Amino acid sequence: MGNIIRRQSSKVMVGNVQIGDGADITVQSMTNTFTKDVKSTVAQILQLEEAGCEIIRVAVADNEDAEAIKEIKKQIHIPIVADVHFDYRLALKSIESGIDKLRINPGNIGSRDRVKKVVEQAKPRNIPIRIGVNAGSIHKEILKKHNGVPTSEGMVESALEHVHILEDLDYNNIVISMKGTDIKMTIDAYKSMAQKVNYPLHLGITHAGALFEGSIRSAIGVGSLLTDGIGDTIRISLTDDPREEVKVAKEILKSLNLRNFGINYITCPTCGRTKIQLIELAAKIQEGLKNIDKPITVAIMGCAVNGPGEARQADIGIAGGKGEALLFKRGEITGKVKEEDIVKRLLEEIDKLS
Helix, strand or coil, X not given: CCXXXXXXCCCEEECCEEECCCCCCEEEEECCCCXXXXXXXXXXXXXHHHHCCCEEEEXXXXXXXXHHHHHHHXXXXXXXXXXXXXXXXXXXXXXXXXXXXXXXXXXXXXXXXXXXXXXXXXXXXXXXXEEEEEHHHCCHHHHHHXXXXXXXXXXXXXXXXXXXXXXHCCCCCEXXXXXXXXXXXXXXXXXXXXXXXXXXXXXXXXXXXXXXXHHHHHHHHHHHHHHCCCCCEEECCCCCCHHHHHHHHHHHHHHCCCCCCCCEEEECCCCCCCCCCHHHHHHHHHHHCCCCCXXXXXXXXXXXXXXXXXXXXXXXXXXXXXXXXXXXXXXXXEXXXXXXXXXXXXXXXXXXXX
């Protein structure tokens, strides 16, 4: 297995969760409730916690939202980030309410003096600030330099402009993101920024789409950067239940061997050589293991071409034959199982694995 050498970055603490400086790449999501609706927001965050979300972001659109953070924090177990646009006073109110991290956009937050007021309140509380640049909200003056269209260079310039403001204010508790819908532009922006600063980078493809297309677009963009060792925390943006964002993020990290999130499946796509009902078997096995979080690899293979090789490399696996399958356990054949007994036997053997 090829090891990914990760870019070195500074350490940022979001509540009790570390970002950067060699820490595990964290999984984030964002609520889609009205933050001021405390009951609904808390219910969704608790669902996201159960799904594996490690940092949660909420929209702060007005004072009621900012005030609600106090009560939300009492009922959840992961750090909470305030997403603030346009009005720096909402950032100040969120800080008062106990927020663990701020996300502000340099394209719309306002003047240096306003940023200074935020820093003066965030710094003594050790609250990190994420400079979040979106391709759709780059500062107008920077857009003009690039013929009025978003570019990777413009995204980097916009982020660095704000970085320099914070650094001039003797503040370096910073995370940076530069998200766009254009995958190549986003990748180029992050690669450029990775060479210019050592702050942690928050990855994502913004407005990626609904579950199917959004997952693919995010896997390409975020996955490409992670493969190059770039990225310290990720949020997958999907037009769907936020729990799907967490599932996709975990799968991307698991696929690159960057995190262990329970079972890793290797499954055969099937073809005319497959002589067992592999698709049905795979579905039953995954359903039977849905609540198992052991960091193991399970191979569900259909025939003798690639099946034995893949099954041998897994912790446990099957390689199908005619109405039966060979059972492999950590590289060794441990038996032959009839097709009707495969699911039961595999689940039993996985339960025995330590």
